[in-house]
Amino acid sequence: MKYPDDYINKIICGDCLDIMKQMPDKCVDLVVTSPPYNLKNSTGNGMKANTKSGKWAGAALQNGYSHNDDSMPYDEYVKWQNDSLKEMFRLLKDDGAIFYNHKRRVQNGLIQDRDDILKGLPVRQIIIWKRSGGINFNPGYFLPTHEVIYLIPKPKFKLKPKANAYGDVWEFTQEMKNEHPAPFPVALIDRIIFSTIAEIILDPFMGSGTTAISALKNNREYIGIDLSPEYCGMAKKRITDFMKTNNNKLQIA
Numbered sequence: 001m002k003y004p005d006d007y008i009n010k011i012i013c014g015d016c017l018d019i020m021k022q023m024p025d026k027c028v029d030l031v032v033t034s035p036p037y038n039l040k041n042s043t044g045n046g047m048k049a050n051t052k053s054g055k056w057a058g059a060a061l062q063n064g065y066s067h068n069d070d071s072m073p074y075d076e077y078v079k080w081q082n083d084s085l086k087e088m089f090r091l092l093k094d095d096g097a098i099f100y101n102h103k104r105r106v107q108n109g110l111i112q113d114r115d116d117i118l119k120g121l122p123v124r125q126i127i128i129w130k131r132s133g134g135i136n137f138n139p140g141y142f143l144p145t146h147e148v149i150y151l152i153p154k155p156k157f158k159l160k161p162k163a164n165a166y167g168d169v170w171e172f173t174q175e176m177k178n179e180h181p182a183p184f185p186v187a188l189i190d191r192i193i194f195s196t197i198a199e200i201i202l203d204p205f206m207g208s209g210t211t212a213i214s215a216l217k218n219n220r221e222y223i224g225i226d227l228s229p230e231y232c233g234m235a236k237k238r239i240t241d242f243m244k245t246n247n248n249k250l251q252i253a
């Protein structure tokens with residue numbers, strides 16, 4: 001595959017580390033992504049089993065993803081995510097940034113604030129994404145209703161003028177009308193993309209293509225990668241439908 005022709009405005013189906021390794025240094029302006037959270041490798045929660053009752057009953061993620069069961073040994077998961085982030089960082093131009101969505105949690109009494117995954121990366125800020133609700137009903141805990149977005153920039157990264165007024169707590173309802181088990185709300189990605197002047201936006205865990213849709217809405221270009229042929233198909237269909245509706249002339253892979 002040759003950069004840029006085989007990458008820009010394409011959905012590429014495969015392992016994102018393998019694919020990113022084939023891309024040249026400093027070739028994208030922005031990375032916006034949400035990896036698998038490894039939720040099924042978790043102490044004492046019903047996500048471990050395909051249970052029909054209990055606090056996670058009916059959660060879309062109970063079966064993991066189509067080509068990733070969301071259940072790696074913890075150390076392996078941390079290394080995978082750290083390697084992936086370092087590769088994303090290598091791909092950033094000098095004024096680029098990564099917006100990396102994840103969830104903090106407590107396991108066996110220990111706080112997983114994701115320091116291990118983020119080791120060696122220059123996190124500048126943590127944005128709170130306040131969702132409208134959660135699914136983890138447990139009488140011993142308040143219902144978790146937030147996730148986080150780590151802003152990991154290269155030194156010259158700046159927001160668009162006035163975008164800093166959005167503050168660092170963002171409230172967006174989660175996406176309901178999407179068959180992917182863990183989609184971003186488009187409005188959340190619109191906020192990120194609109195806050196920057198980025199032209200080429202990479203999402204290495206593209207899922208159903210939300211980052212691509214937001215890039216197109218904001219007249220930017222995208223590169224999408226996902227391991228699952230099923231989700232790549234969803235993303236391509238969504239992009240085709242969007243372009244038909246919006247009369248967009250960009251070519252789709």
Ligand SMILES: C[S@@+](CC[C@H](N)C(=O)[O-])C[C@H]1O[C@@H](n2cnc3c(N)ncnc32)[C@H](O)[C@@H]1O
Pocket residue numbers: 014015016017033034035036037065066067068180182183184185204205206207208209210211225226227228231
């Ligand atoms: C949290 S979801 C992303 C959802 C996406 N933000 C959306 O709006 O639809 C994580 C995605 O990572 C993908 N994935 C898992 N392992 C991968 C790998 N090694 N390379 C690329 N994608 C992978 C899964 O198939 C899943 O679609």
